[in-house]
Amino acid sequence: MPRYQPSRIEPKWQAWWEEHGTFATPRLPGGRKTYVLDMFPYPSGEGLHVGHPEGYTATDIVARFERMRGTTVMHPMGFDAFGLPAEEYAIRTGTPPRESTERNIANFTRQLRMLGFSYDWGRTLATTDPAYVRWTQWIFLVLFDTWFDPAVQRGRPIADLPIPPDVATAGPAAVARYRDDHRLAYQSEAPVNWCPALGTVLANEEVIGGVSERGGHPVVRIPLRQWMLRITAYADRLERELDGLDWPASIKKLQCDWIGRSTGAEVDFAILPPGATADAYDRWKAARAESGFPAKPGSDVLRIYTTRPDTLYGVTFMVIAPEHPLVDSLTTAAQRTEIEAYREAASRKSDLDRTDLAREKSGVFTGSSVVHPLTGAAVPVWVADYVLASYGTGAIMAVPAHDDRDFEFATAFGLDVVTVVEPVGDGRPPAGGLFAGEGRAVTSGPYTGLATRDFIAAVGQDLAAAGVGRPAVNYKLRDWLFSRQRFWGEPFPILHELDAHGNATGVIRAVEPHELPVNLPYLTDFKPGDTPDPPLSRSPDDWLFVDRDGRRYRRETNTMPQWAGSCWYYLRFLDPHNNDRFVDPEIEKAWMPVDLYIGGAEHAVLHLLYSRFWHKVLYDRGHVSQAEPFGKLVNQGMILGEMEFTGYRSAKGGWVSAEQRGADDVAAKVPADQVEKQGEHFVLRDAPKIRVESRAYKMSKARGNVVNPDSVVRDFGADSLRLYEMFMGPLEATKPWSTTGVSGVRGFLDRCWRLVVDERADAV
């Protein structure tokens, strides 16, 4: 018998499996079912990375094990193929993105087959397939056709939206606009990071220090009409329904933090006209006591949100965001120049800059004051960018004695600090005048002596009774900015009505479901332009303009973000060839939820939150049978490059120990076999006094430490690669690659082979 030769064994059986449909999954499970899913890859031009097969091997083990136990197993694979790299490659080379994407998918498929995973390849899909895009667009139309009813905490058809009488009497156009404002998919003017040099809008993460991460070009914040998805309506359910899921605690925590629920109160501070007399405030107070707390604040109040209404007596100033609508009216003539300049500077910063760590506090006094609702005292109003317009009401009451940000600001600008809470128990005095914890109230009028919790309850009632406050819940989660000024994405199935002059009337309508998909037009030029106008706006007229019912419409020219396709692919795998529905309800009910979902932790928040959101909307509208898509989730860790050792050489050429190196000594790579471990440190084998530094880096082309699965399979075989990756350590851990480790595993497989095969015997 011959030696163990994976290069002969593996392709033979892979061909056999394919020929015999070994891993084909029936339409419905016979008895017990399990759905084992990998996070599908983006088919990049580089091909598979050794990190991919780690999770894929883990799910493959479970899938094969369950099949052997008689379970019907769903184990599919597909491709998340829309996205920026294909588009940039297309722009560089002039190749249409669909061409390079198809080539990359073919290469990925070849590599995945070579690794011998037991996927049902009859179910494969790519998010870029027109037949798939059709249903992505269809689900978008479900979102478009849904409003969130807070009374029942669930999405309902837009036709069921109650129309207030004053809207109804204003005519059908007003009703349509009212509906548009309540849909889960809606349009709004949102400030975005626009980079003129790159001709594109950038994500917050792509802007560093006010310039683009790529190329260092200036980025400006401009308002732009955008499609948004009302994920905030589902914030409460997205948080609460994490409970029943078998997910790592850290991922649940991450999602909770991202949603960021907090409870507190909204409080109105009256704005009195300059020179108002004392009784003007009394009149305002009396009117408020009668009318109660208005749903929307008028221009006569500054509404704030606080989690600590018990610190109201410690308020020494107010801060509003530079984008707050009252900035103009609150700014006095003397302060106007300074405020304008500050606001201008703030508009150039991205959100990320503004929340940059350890930044010095900055701000400008508006010149105006508001009236404290409990004491009647005048409180000065400042504008500062540490207050974000997009959270709460965009305005805060500052309590420098009990909030470290307010404390920093007060210290920087010499504002008063008034202590109103003291710690109870060990009686430690607050350090540095700052105490952010809960305790007992001091110098707080009638509330003095109350514990924080009791104070919050009591003052909440009193504020509500006086019509100047109410309990409130806030979320860090923002609505999801869903449109991109890009070519390579799903077009929105939306038409904008035009008037006789070709201008948009503001009326929009959905493309009829039977007209889907709206395919991308053929464009020779899909580069982003000088303006934020999307590439699709340069489409040929026969794509761009359509006539319906005697009216002319222009298609929406933004495209959907890459997340769209990955939000529901796990449903399409169940019924990939269905032309009538996105998934057959009987099939969906039989297979869902996904029993095991494995993928990288980088998707802990975005992908997993977005798909849960879409799934809940589909559930509310009766299209799927369960509220949550993924039962058990496991996050694989990253595979780093081979461990690298760095030594230092002096100008004379001799080695210098790492901890004693001077500024002039140069780093040099040391081969691993010249290094050994001594206690806590690595040293040179020939000179054990010389310490070297050790570190494993992320695999990257630039560093040249990328390991290609093709060469690993060629040198050692797919089974050695798979077995090695499972032996590297815990799936969840971040760990370095080791080629000697792969060869060790190959030696182990060689030994296994010899246990059952006598290589010295003649061929049978």
Next chain:
RNA sequence: GCGAGAGUGGCGAAACUGGCAGACGCGCUGGAUUUAGGUUCCAGUGCCGCAAGGCGUGCGGGUUCGACUCCCGCCUCUCGCACCA
């Protein structure tokens, strides 16, 4: 700062509900094959000790017939989040 996770040989690590600690691999040592080096194969390898034996899962305590595993306190490291009022 807040949160989560992890500390076991020279190294990556295993040990499922408390029941023979260190499977398997790397490295190292010895041997076989080879003109030699490399490759391949076989054996050994937690630490101390010639041995008998003793000691060992970050440190200190506790529960238990029995603790890597459970409880309390401390130390170290890694990862995530971080002006969200």
